[in-house]
Amino acid sequence: MILKTREINHVIQATIVPDEASLANSESFKEEMISLMVGGAKLIMVSFENVNYVDSSFLGSLVVALKYALPRNIDIYLVSLKPDVHNLLTLIRMDKVFKIFKDYAEAMEVIK
């Protein structure tokens, strides 16, 4: 499993377990995200707190997941991005596509 999940007030908090989010686990990540959405999730907060590095394959899976979510009125937030990970998202303008928060607490605060 790539994601360690827990549900709080109908929100799925999904923490990426590996420290590298890459081609090696991008397909599994995508499948687990879609499974969560098929299972009824309406908001998934994905935490990158363990992730030191992310590559294009994983970012691609993240975008595929959001494209799956959008027409189903499901939202995906990103939290706890380390500077290099955040910088890579900014480089390819994905910071304009995803809602990004400092951590789970800040993300939970905005949906109160």
Added chain:
Amino acid sequence: MNEDQNRFETVFECDLEAISDTVSLCVAYIEGQIGQQDLELGVSTRIKWVITEMLTNAIKHSAVEECLLTIRINDAQVFFEKKDSGKPLTLKNYASSGVADRGPITWPLQEEAFPQHFQVYHNGSESLTVLAESPNRVVFYIQEIESEEMPMLLLNTSEHFGLLILTKASDHFEYEYEPVTGINRFRSTFNLQGS
């Protein structure tokens, strides 16, 4: 592995598990030559992104068992090259609207005159374009376009980020195909501090 004062070569075996160690090996050589403290803030990170994307692309797209990585350093720049004899780079040629696909680009390029510009990737806020000055070599660059808002921004964003990262993380990124030998060369250049 072959190393001298300003040049480093190593063979990457196109093994997913070897990406991280190979990136670390290359970055350690560069930092050893230049000095970590002398690398402009962010250059080291950009070099890591580029090497990782090049190695990932080798595994995903080249269909070869190994490729040769070369690093050269001078006072002003770091040059990184990945060389292999696998499949030539696949590029789609999009119309300027980003909607109509004008089909794949094949090598050598069949255009009657050069230079030519092709848009090969498009998202909601920028366009990845190649400049071809000859039939066998292209230089990648970014063109800013009028930014869209969500959700159109997402809908118009491709999930294929590899070439975009390579282009934006490098100060110069190019691809060259050698038709006689079937060799592909991907080259990234990074400008050093104060250069």
